[in-house]
Amino acid sequence: MSLSADLCLRMYRDMWRIRVFEEEASRQTGLGTVQGALHMYCGEEAVAVGVCANLRPDDYLLGTHRSHGHCLAKGAEMDRMMAELFGKAEGSCGGKGGSMHIADLSLNILGANGIVAGGIGPATGTGLATKIRGTDQVSVCFFGDGASARGTFHEGLLFGSLWKLPVIYVCENNQYQQWVARKNVAVVDSVADMAASYAMPGVSVDGQDVTAVYAAAGEAVERARSGGGPTLIEARTYRFHGHSLGDRQEYRSEAEVEHWRQNRDPIKLLAAYMRERQWLGDREDAEIQSAVNAEVEASVAYAHGCTDPSPEAVTADVLDTAWRVTQ
């Protein structure tokens, strides 16, 4: 398992892209251009990026309510994502989905999901499709620690294991659910340990260390692609912001948040790792950041230039009305 400088630089840039995109989306919410809820992924970037660095464009990805990072890491177009948050016709979903439903079917990003654990069953189903067709795609499903309480987690992992499906179940254990600490509503510490009930390998990794996530995911992807069945990965991570914008966060201390921001920021950690190896210097770092800033700014400009969905759009896309049954 050796990480190249190139790969690290790519992952570094991808983490920055997520960070800056989200901070900007949050700013736009303040301006009123973006409406609805934003569930910020900041602090957890290493999970999406470390996992997705192992994926091919034709691999399947299913997300959560907190999926900006997953979508960007899998390659979704930033312009169209920003336009979606703006509710524009040119947005990823034509303005019909918003933050919780971003999808890009051309990249097999089958969608963020507003239902906690709502993607686990469908992700398992994409694995079943792959198995039936005999292709070698893998499916990745992200979900939070809170999702591990839901029955669909239990049923989905059972099916994945029973049929040895090429699915990687990635639990982003950020220690909190909506406004409650995991420890107050869970009975086991490690979600990875629950894999035993499904006769499935379960691994727990430091979700702030993108190299660790990359390695764990790589192993799981390799196993899945070669017919070895599913894996449950628990990435221990932390969200820097509240559950969604406006959360007063009374359930945790500022000091705790500050600690993670200072010492456990996945971007800082990767920067240090690369600097140690001379893979990143001040100049490259500045270049990356300014490129990312430019890309995000461009996405805002793009979104501003987009059009509102047409009135007719409201009744389109309910069913495929062009379809007519033929003999």
Place this chain on the structure above:
Amino acid sequence: MSLSADLCLRMYRDMWRIRVFEEEASRQTGLGTVQGALHMYCGEEAVAVGVCANLRPDDYLLGTHRSHGHCLAKGAEMDRMMAELFGKAEGSCGGKGGSMHIADLSLNILGANGIVAGGIGPATGTGLATKIRGTDQVSVCFFGDGASARGTFHEGLLFGSLWKLPVIYVCENNQYQQWVARKNVAVVDSVADMAASYAMPGVSVDGQDVTAVYAAAGEAVERARSGGGPTLIEARTYRFHGHSLGDRQEYRSEAEVEHWRQNRDPIKLLAAYMRERQWLGDREDAEIQSAVNAEVEASVAYAHGCTDPSPEAVTADVLDTAWRVTQ
């Protein structure tokens, strides 16, 4: 843990009561007096009887589609149960429930259940009620091995553990689901092992040995009653009949069934245990069996003497219509 002769004799009689009641209900189905589906419990009697011998009348019990044994073991009136199977007004549920919904709220038998794993959540809720009120009742929930696949199993056990509720979750692992062997649709052998995911004690016992079931349940009941929280008990057992009457049982061999009937019949095993200890002789055995036969015959006579539900019954009991809100 010492079993008295008295207790064993009582359990022996209770197992016979279940056995004979069901064989008779099955015969009545053949005659057309009993309609609907019968899910025969024969072969599994030691589980219901061994568990319920530890219970008080005010303890809660929730069952499954296969609950004749649970209800009888908890003390439900046989006459009214038979009348219920006959669909009579005097039946346990006035003829509205039938085999899959027998209940006797006066004994806190809160009902058989036609939904696999449907009772697990509610059983957990009865435990929550007990905890809030600060009483020392325990709740017992029976369910099949198939039920362990359902999300409600996962969610129910989690809640039971989180709040340390006085609930005993009893999985009757009879190795088959409807028409499929457990091994074809499960990924772990022991349901008891799944308790780890819920930080709950999990024990596996020989479900054909009523003394073993009695002991395991006794320990769990003791723990629950004294505030120690829930237990998952897996009783390894076997059903002598098909899933329901009429099942062709192509999924298992006659030889296998015969083996269990000959060598693993819980009634025979308890008889041998008691005979060894001189607790049971031929005469007592014959007496018990004839008393049981008489009781079952009387229940049939009772059911024959009952009346059909009145036409008005059809619209009664949907809501409590006598209720009027008062200040």
Place this chain on the structure above:
Amino acid sequence: MRTMTFRDALREALHEEMARDESVFVIGEDVVAHGGPYAVTQGIKERFPNRIFETPIAEAGIVGAGVGAALAGMRPVVEIMYLDFITCAMDEVVNQAAKMRYMTGGQASVPMVIRLPCGVGRLLAAQHSQIMESWFMHVPGLQVVVPSTPHDAKGLLKTAVRSPDPVLFFEYKRLYVAEGPVPEDEYVIEFGKADIKREGEDATVIAIGPMVQKALEAGIALEDDGFDIEVVDPRTLSPLDVDTICASVAKTGRAVICEEDSSFAGSGAEIAATIAERCFHDLQAPVVRVGSPHVPMPFAAPLVDRVVPGVAQVADAVRRVME
């Protein structure tokens, strides 16, 4: 024309579609063993061994897997052993399958069929006898199909399998043994096209599922009263063929709506409301609904007989609108 049972017609449709399209597969509980409790999936394991999946008892898992497989381009035919158990998978049906196309702005397609054996069969009481068509009608993005004859069962199931959007396919248990003509040649039946099962001049009886046969029987009985009824079978409740229904009511001036389910907020309510809105000037009598009382299904046979509406209730309702 050859005749066959409803059940055999469904099975033939499945076999044909699986032979025609490799992406079609079957998933459900006990679907291999006896071909399910109603033997509809019999023979599939033998013929298409890798395209039938017998599952653990986990309806949310089953439908969830169906959604994902469909998103990935397969065409799952999901069997829910009894309609009542779809309650365990409503998120998958309603929040995932139904809304995926819309939420993704038209990108996603969920070509999934969910087969739902429903209604009273043997006496299995309240948790094994429900219908609930109106639930699914009310969910945008779903199609609701209710065949009443072997012919329609086959044609509609084949269409359902080919549909790019999710279909809830209602199979009334007591219809499985119904016999009727089924053409040898392949055919499909378009969604949203009601079928006039009997032409008549005096009153329109819109009948759903098993009520169609009962309406036809009532139609014969009513000839003695001198009433000539038209029986309209919507065949799909969503999309609903409002035009055919309204044209018939315009002709007869009278409407009776028959469903086996509780009428309160049932599928017939939508039909009655539509007629009230669209056919006001044609109606010569109040609309009448025939359905079951608003009670769970009881166990005892005499109670069940009072719940499930029969030929007599249909005939009585027609007499009422003819007054």
Place this chain on the structure above:
Amino acid sequence: MRTMTFRDALREALHEEMARDESVFVIGEDVVAHGGPYAVTQGIKERFPNRIFETPIAEAGIVGAGVGAALAGMRPVVEIMYLDFITCAMDEVVNQAAKMRYMTGGQASVPMVIRLPCGVGRLLAAQHSQIMESWFMHVPGLQVVVPSTPHDAKGLLKTAVRSPDPVLFFEYKRLYVAEGPVPEDEYVIEFGKADIKREGEDATVIAIGPMVQKALEAGIALEDDGFDIEVVDPRTLSPLDVDTICASVAKTGRAVICEEDSSFAGSGAEIAATIAERCFHDLQAPVVRVGSPHVPMPFAAPLVDRVVPGVAQVADAVRRVME
């Protein structure tokens, strides 16, 4: 009279009932932290520390626990954070809670309230904006309550808590901040009693939840057209006060039914069907339904505005029935 918000009225009802009856308790996700996303359960942890349970994210577990606790004689008030998530617990609602009394021949009682924040609020799109009243109307054994004002919210919630049978309590998110008079003295509101929110002679507008306020506003606008409408608020959809509705329609001869949900097989369909059956000879114009188009809730504001029916649609519908 003092005025308060809808949200505060609900909170006051809960506090009062918890103080009155020790068997009442609250269970749901995040109900302690901020008192839930809509702050309705605020202050309960402080005042009744042992009667509020913050749960894992597991709706089936939550409702299942509610059913069991209710069977054991407690009175759970369950909060489902968004109505949309009740899809994860439909078996518990429909096969367990609703049918328990009937299946046990009247022995069991399930005095459980399920509070359902529903409808569009902030722009959260298709999985966080649903309503679905008609689903629960269609299930025998359930009661469906939809308050439209702070006054009704308080009185109906107190009644719901005291009911021996399960109640689905719909709280439209956009109503939480609505203000209105709420008496200081204790009061309850009987189920099955519609409230005439405005008397009028020309047309009956039956309005549900947030449509009541819109109908009242339309009523003012319509005065300029010379139309004097009567606004009937059913308050409970099951039981439904058919008598009050029909008496009003008998008086006015015209009926407009307004709901915020999709009208197709929605709650208004049952009301329209009932009027069609019972008020045929009184009606002077076709019944008209106002509701949302049959689409999932989109995200973008301009689309949302086209989905959610407003004052103008109500007024237009009245003008249509007055033609």
